Amino acid sequence: MSSEPDGPRKGSPGNDAAVATAEPTNSSDGARARPMDALFKNLTRSAGLGLLALIAAIAAFLVLEATDALSANTGNFLTTTEWFPNGSPPVFGVAALLFGTLLTAVIAMAIAVPVAVGIALFITVYAPRRFAAPLAFVVDLLAAVPSVIFGLWGLIVLVPRMEGVQKFLTDYFGWIPLFATDNSVVGRSIFVASVVLAIMILPIVAALSREVFLQVPIAHREAALALGATRWEMIRTAVLPYGRPGVISASMLGLGRAMGETIAVALVLPASFGISWQILSPAGNTIAANVANGFAEANSVGRGALIASGLVLFVVTMIVNMIARAIIARRREFSGAAA
Amino acid sequence: MATRIDVSGLTAYYGKFRAVSDIHFSIEPKSVTAFIGPSGCGKSTVLRTLNRMHEVLPAARVEGRVLLDGEDLYGPGVDPVNVRRAVGMVFQRPNPFPTMSIYDNVVAGLKLNGTRKKSLLDERAEESLRGANLWEEVKDRLGRPGAGLSGGQQQRLCIARAIAVEPQVLLMDEPCSALDPISTLAIEDLITKLKSSYTIVIVTHNMQQAARVSDTTAFFTLDRTGDPGRLVEMDRTEKIFSNPTEKRTEEYITGRFG
Numbered sequence: 001m002s003s004e005p006d007g008p009r010k011g012s013p014g015n016d017a018a019v020a021t022a023e024p025t026n027s028s029d030g031a032r033a034r035p036m037d038a039l040f041k042n043l044t045r046s047a048g049l050g051l052l053a054l055i056a057a058i059a060a061f062l063v064l065e066a067t068d069a070l071s072a073n074t075g076n077f078l079t080t081t082e083w084f085p086n087g088s089p090p091v092f093g094v095a096a097l098l099f100g101t102l103l104t105a106v107i108a109m110a111i112a113v114p115v116a117v118g119i120a121l122f123i124t125v126y127a128p129r130r131f132a133a134p135l136a137f138v139v140d141l142l143a144a145v146p147s148v149i150f151g152l153w154g155l156i157v158l159v160p161r162m163e164g165v166q167k168f169l170t171d172y173f174g175w176i177p178l179f180a181t182d183n184s185v186v187g188r189s190i191f192v193a194s195v196v197l198a199i200m201i202l203p204i205v206a207a208l209s210r211e212v213f214l215q216v217p218i219a220h221r222e223a224a225l226a227l228g229a230t231r232w233e234m235i236r237t238a239v240l241p242y243g244r245p246g247v248i249s250a251s252m253l254g255l256g257r258a259m260g261e262t263i264a265v266a267l268v269l270p271a272s273f274g275i276s277w278q279i280l281s282p283a284g285n286t287i288a289a290n291v292a293n294g295f296a297e298a299n300s301v302g303r304g305a306l307i308a309s310g311l312v313l314f315v316v317t318m319i320v321n322m323i324a325r326a327i328i329a330r331r332r333e334f335s336g337a338a339a
Numbered sequence: 340m341a342t343r344i345d346v347s348g349l350t351a352y353y354g355k356f357r358a359v360s361d362i363h364f365s366i367e368p369k370s371v372t373a374f375i376g377p378s379g380c381g382k383s384t385v386l387r388t389l390n391r392m393h394e395v396l397p398a399a400r401v402e403g404r405v406l407l408d409g410e411d412l413y414g415p416g417v418d419p420v421n422v423r424r425a426v427g428m429v430f431q432r433p434n435p436f437p438t439m440s441i442y443d444n445v446v447a448g449l450k451l452n453g454t455r456k457k458s459l460l461d462e463r464a465e466e467s468l469r470g471a472n473l474w475e476e477v478k479d480r481l482g483r484p485g486a487g488l489s490g491g492q493q494q495r496l497c498i499a500r501a502i503a504v505e506p507q508v509l510l511m512d513e514p515c516s517a518l519d520p521i522s523t524l525a526i527e528d529l530i531t532k533l534k535s536s537y538t539i540v541i542v543t544h545n546m547q548q549a550a551r552v553s554d555t556t557a558f559f560t561l562d563r564t565g566d567p568g569r570l571v572e573m574d575r576t577e578k579i580f581s582n583p584t585e586k587r588t589e590e591y592i593t594g595r596f597g
Contacts, residue, residue: 129397219434223497225395227448227504228424237447241438334438334484 491522
């Protein structure tokens with residue numbers, strides 16, 4: 001290595017053939033790209049551009065497929081809560097579905113993220129080493145299991161047992177509007193769907209958060225301890241602030257999964273179309289669950305309507321991710337990455 | 340403020356490995372003591388036992404007594420958190436909290452102790468930064484990230500952070516080993532200045548540095564790799580560097596071994 005000059009190698013005939021095939025990059029300093037560098041650069045560049053093209057193609061496909069149905073719609077697509085795209089005339093709107101999607105996802109996050117962060121902190125900070133390693137292994141393993149498996153477990157084991165929990169919540173906390181119910185409480189509600197979603201996203205958020213907390217340099221943890229921080233204060237001063245961007249990213253991945261989850265939610269929710277904050281009432285539906293329920297029986301307008309709702313999900317996911325990026329970027333210079 | 344330290348029968352382990360064995364020494368208040376010795380001799384380990392940071396590492400433990408003004412740090416019922424508030428520490432690599440501003444770094448320890456009053460925090464921040472010879476350089480950008488400073492400034496920021504909680508003792512674990520000569524000089528000047536208020540213990544690989552800043556020097560060594568480190572000799576710095584009692588000390592400081 002050290003014998004090779006870094007500058008242009010005009011005088012080395014052995015390399016000429018290889019160098020000639022590589023495209024020159026920085027013509028200003030006269031240096032030439034090495035062939036493997038150029039190859040790898042082009043490979044990664046096409047992978048990156050390919051991804052962008054794929055996203056654009058998906059968006060274009062959704063718009064194209066949805067146009068006919070949207071022009072046949074006699075309701076307002078964004079504000080109507082009904083969903084009768086197969087009727088004549090077709091009337092449908094995404095309002096109730098979008099509401100259900102966001103509400104279940106947000107409640108699922110509210111349940112899953114604190115628990116996941118707690119698991120990750122326990123493994124990285126509190127657990128004795130001989131427990132930490134197997135625990136971490138188990139969490140990683142669970143994160144790799146398709147979330148529908150947890151959804152099925154939730155449906156079969158958890159949902160039948162949730163009735164009592166819901167009755168308790170509405171009996172004792174019914175004065176909070178969120179927990180009030182006009183109807184009798186049965187197993188199927190936004191709340192139960194959110195709990196099932198929370199269980200589904202918990203392992204992935206926990207596994208990613210653990211990785212993030214593991215990245216906190218020992219030096220920062222020791223700095224806090226040496227100042228006389230207790231273990232919890234050390235977490236608050238050194239671990240959580242450093243891991244914040246990573247935990248936000250992990251939560252966004254979980255949120256994406258929660259919003260896109262179909263079968264489990266479709267099996268829990270009664271597929272009613274209405275907007276209600278009463279999360280314990282048997283009502284509610286989400287975009288993804290509605291697609292799963294309705295796609296098989298839909299006519300061409302119905303299909304277009306479902307695709308239009310998919311487009312809304314697509315856009316909402318992008319907006320949520322952009323907000324998350326903005327939150328992370330706002331504190332970039334304090335992230336430790338800039339140093 | 341300043342405090343004397345008496346160590347007796349100190350043995351420190353990492354798991355089954357005995358890192359240092361049967362250390363005895365005393366440190367006078369308001370003095371600078373330098374720990375020197377070859378790599379692996381346990382000088383940093385001994386330093387970390389003085390504020391109970393040794394036991395932070397997995398499976399690490401300590402036997403023996405460390406008296407701070409007569410109080411055993413390892414006595415029953417002593418909370419290591421309180422020990423670390425009384426004995427501050429500066430590490431080998433500057434480690435300001437990257438998520439905090441310069442100001443928040445300095446007052447981090449005070450906030451941990453429950454000080455909330457803004458005027459008091461402001462006052463202590465300025466005092467500590469002045470004490471660390473950093474105030475003039477950063478007074479106009481206290482809200483900027485601490486990690487954006489140069490290495491030498493970061494290390495002085497860490498010293499400011501350590502003295503902001505008004506400890507009785509200041510431990511420094513090779514504080515200049517990641518710094519350039521000019522920053523090193525700034526830290527050495529600072530150590531000389533801080534000596535009037537604190538008892539300072541510094542681990543260093545640089546023997547000129549030990550000779551320049553310390554009143555007392557302790558020489559540690561180990562017989563073979565895998566053997567525990569031992570304290571060979573501790574005396575006035577002038578004597579250690581001119582006329583040491585032990586032959587091994589002389590060999591080390593004259594560069595014939597280690």
